[in-house]
Amino acid sequence: MMFAAGTAAIVVAMLLALVRAFLGPSLYDRVLAVNSFGTKTVLMIAVLGFLAGRPDFLDIALLYALINFIGIIAVLKFFRYGDLGRAGPKAAEEEIK
Amino acid sequence: MIQAALNIVGWVGLVGGGAFVIVGALGLVRLPDVYSRMHAAGITDTMGAWLMLVGMMAQSPDWLTAVKLFLIIVLIFFTSPTSTYALANAAYGGGVKPVGRDEEGASSNS
Amino acid sequence: MGHVISMGAALFATWLLLSGHFTGLLIGFGVASCLVVLVIARRMDVIDREAQPVHMTPRTCGYWVWLVKEIVLANIDVAKRIITPGLPIEPHLIRVKATQRDELGKVIYANSITLTPGTVTVDIDGEEFLVHALSQEAADDLATGEMDRRVTALEGEG
Numbered sequence: 001m002m003f004a005a006g007t008a009a010i011v012v013a014m015l016l017a018l019v020r021a022f023l024g025p026s027l028y029d030r031v032l033a034v035n036s037f038g039t040k041t042v043l044m045i046a047v048l049g050f051l052a053g054r055p056d057f058l059d060i061a062l063l064y065a066l067i068n069f070i071g072i073i074a075v076l077k078f079f080r081y082g083d084l085g086r087a088g089p090k091a092a093e094e095e096i097k
Numbered sequence: 098m099i100q101a102a103l104n105i106v107g108w109v110g111l112v113g114g115g116a117f118v119i120v121g122a123l124g125l126v127r128l129p130d131v132y133s134r135m136h137a138a139g140i141t142d143t144m145g146a147w148l149m150l151v152g153m154m155a156q157s158p159d160w161l162t163a164v165k166l167f168l169i170i171v172l173i174f175f176t177s178p179t180s181t182y183a184l185a186n187a188a189y190g191g192g193v194k195p196v197g198r199d200e201e202g203a204s205s206n207s
Numbered sequence: 208m209g210h211v212i213s214m215g216a217a218l219f220a221t222w223l224l225l226s227g228h229f230t231g232l233l234i235g236f237g238v239a240s241c242l243v244v245l246v247i248a249r250r251m252d253v254i255d256r257e258a259q260p261v262h263m264t265p266r267t268c269g270y271w272v273w274l275v276k277e278i279v280l281a282n283i284d285v286a287k288r289i290i291t292p293g294l295p296i297e298p299h300l301i302r303v304k305a306t307q308r309d310e311l312g313k314v315i316y317a318n319s320i321t322l323t324p325g326t327v328t329v330d331i332d333g334e335e336f337l338v339h340a341l342s343q344e345a346a347d348d349l350a351t352g353e354m355d356r357r358v359t360a361l362e363g364e365g
Binding site: 002003005006008009010012013014016017019020023026027028029031032033035036039040042043046047050055058059061062065066068069072073076079080 | 107108111112114115116118119121122123125126131134135138141142145146149150152153156157158162165166168169172173176177179180181183184187188190191193
Binding site: 117120121123124127128129130132133135136137139140143144161164165168174175177178179181182185186188189195196197 | 221224225227278279282285286289290294296297298299300317318319321322323324325326327328329330337339341
């Protein structure tokens with residue numbers, strides 16, 4: 001019962017995050033909404049595991065947390081530098097010099 | 098006795114955490130610009146996630162499950178501020194101006 | 208050498224907790240994969256006091272307890288502001304001085320600021336952080352410098 005309540009709360013929050021992702025207006029708003037959506041997905045996977053009586057879902061939740069982090073960093077890096085191969089801000093500055 | 102206490106922790110964690118998650122998502126929609134929305138996303142990432150995962154820890158059938166839930170908490174604890182900083186820095190570098198008082202007015206105060 | 212041992216221990220503990228199997232063969236596989244990771248990390252030269260900050264580990268527990276308390280208080284404050292109909296926020300940027308000696312301390316301080324709802328680190332410029340604060344109270348809280356002092360104390364003498 002308590003897991004159903006948690007699931008319902010997460011679903012509502014996910015819808016709100018989707019509203020922000022659709023409204024934008026800037027790219028960063030959308031990335032923020034997707035990042036927040038990812039955190040809620042991690043919680044959702046964990047709660048669903050308990051709801052279905054199969055806590056082995058947690059391994060997937062852990063992996064999703066990692067992928068969410070790496071994905072956000074990769075998207076931001078891509079939009080900032082235009083490619084994923086650069087080593088960071090210092091390397092970019094050196095290239096300009 | 099212990100079971101009743103664990104049930105209370107589970108209820109408080111899942112319902113309270115759910116409330117914080119919804120408030121964070123509400124802030125994501127209501128607040129005026131991308132920087133202030135990050136504070137709202139921070140609520141979901143800290144208090145909402147912690148309470149829900151602690152509530153699930155109290156309900157986990159064996160200690161290994163509880164440890165995995167704790168690992169998720171630790172993971173979110175370290176990755177969430179890093180990605181928020183990356184996003185804030187990217188938005189600032191991308192020229193998004195925050196609404197509200199500007200920087201000069203604030204720095205003369207302090 | 209101490210850093211290699213602590214990293215190996217951390218890797219193996221993670222492996223054990225995530226696998227949940229305690230038979231001889233599987234633990235053997237775990238040890239082997241941890242050794243491979245250690246060799247690769249050694250070759251990449253990433254095992255140093257920054258990756259394995261054993262010099263500050265004993266002091267982190269007290270800091271984390273304090274930080275969690277601060278985060279809970281800040282959460283309640285920001286949540287109240289969001290659900291109040293008039294939206295009583297006052298977003299602005301402030302500059303905060305960081306007194307930490309090395310980069311690891313600065314990263315801990317910047318991440319602690321970001322983790323606390325109400326304040327987000329936007330830019331790091333040498334000794335100064337540009338911080339976006341949601342309200343005057345959150346900014347004043349940060350300006351007292353207590354968090355800065357605690358992170359600097361975390362760094363210790365070494």
